[in-house]
Amino acid sequence: MNILEKIIADKYLEVAERKSLVPVKLLEGSVFFEGKVVSMKKYVTNPEKSGIIAEFKRKSPSKGVINGSASVEKVSIGYMQAGASALSILTDTEYFGGSSDDLKAARKFNFCPIIRKDFIVDEYQILEAKSMGADCILLIAAALEPAKLKSLASFAKGLGLEILMEVHDGAELERSLCDDLDLVGVNNRNLKTFEVSVDTSLALVDQIPGNFVKVSESGISDPNTMIELKKAGFDGFLIGENFMKSSRPEQAAYNFIKEFKKLSAQESELSKA
Numbered sequence: 001m002n003i004l005e006k007i008i009a010d011k012y013l014e015v016a017e018r019k020s021l022v023p024v025k026l027l028e029g030s031v032f033f034e035g036k037v038v039s040m041k042k043y044v045t046n047p048e049k050s051g052i053i054a055e056f057k058r059k060s061p062s063k064g065v066i067n068g069s070a071s072v073e074k075v076s077i078g079y080m081q082a083g084a085s086a087l088s089i090l091t092d093t094e095y096f097g098g099s100s101d102d103l104k105a106a107r108k109f110n111f112c113p114i115i116r117k118d119f120i121v122d123e124y125q126i127l128e129a130k131s132m133g134a135d136c137i138l139l140i141a142a143a144l145e146p147a148k149l150k151s152l153a154s155f156a157k158g159l160g161l162e163i164l165m166e167v168h169d170g171a172e173l174e175r176s177l178c179d180d181l182d183l184v185g186v187n188n189r190n191l192k193t194f195e196v197s198v199d200t201s202l203a204l205v206d207q208i209p210g211n212f213v214k215v216s217e218s219g220i221s222d223p224n225t226m227i228e229l230k231k232a233g234f235d236g237f238l239i240g241e242n243f244m245k246s247s248r249p250e251q252a253a254y255n256f257i258k259e260f261k262k263l264s265a266q267e268s269e270l271s272k273a
């Protein structure tokens with residue numbers, strides 16, 4: 001069993017337990033339920049912004065504890081002030097140390113798109129995402145049969161949420177693409193070996209149809225890499241560990257975005273010359 005299979009097996013049990021404790025009616029009663037979503041697609045492609053989806057990530061299966069003391073309020077506000085386009089908030093507790101309270105706190109303090117970063121296997125989790133104030137959900141092609149992924153995407157669309165589908169290779173992309181998706185992400189992390197390589201993104205970018213916003217995910221730690229990915233056709237960049245490993249993640253994001261902007265300006269000068 002690889003780590004993703006283990007997480008997914010545990011997730012089914014976890015969701016069954018929550019379903020028995022919290023009725024759907026209670027989720028539907030949340031103040032966020034009828035609220036309009038903030039479009040991840042629009043913010044990520046806004047040329048005034050960096051395209052970065054900045055992630056709040058306390059720990060991970062590949063790295064263990066990354067940041068055990070960060071405050072979601074301080075970091076999420078700092079990320080957005082630094083120039084991130086959107087927030088990714090991990091809500092899985094067991095493997096990533098996140099929670100629904102983290103997402104609710106990020107929602108309370110920020111007007112920006114927020115993705116509920118979790119391992120979604122059931123419509124109930126999509127109702128939860130909406131009730132927490134998320135604007136977007138993640139569907140992982142490696143974890144879902146294509147028919148199920150499509151039906152979850154359609155359910156999320158019905159609630160007004162946007163959908164980021166994550167793939168690792170061309171086969172996953174081909175079998176799971178569907179009209180209800182908004183963004184397609186390529187995960188640079190091999191979940192069997194935990195190795196990260198942006199070559200995964202570069203190899204797949206041209207296979208993603210142009211009507212989807214293209215996101216490169218994981219292992220991005222150098223603004224020059226972002227420039228390379230942008231030139232290749234990516235609009236969005238999901239970055240967690242590189243910021244969160246700092247004692248001040250928001251400052252790390254600020255420094256990174258400042259450098260990225262400087263490099264971008266140099267690139268556009270060069271292309272004019």
Ligand SMILES: O=C(O)c1ccccc1NCC(=O)[C@H](O)[C@H](O)COP(=O)(O)O
Nearest residue numbers: 060061062217218219220238239240241
């Ligand atoms: O990060 C992990 O170790 C991991 C292990 C198993 C499944 C998923 C995992 N990560 C989820 C993510 O998608 C990343 O948190 C996200 O892309 C940001 O990556 P990074 O910038 O490398 O923290």
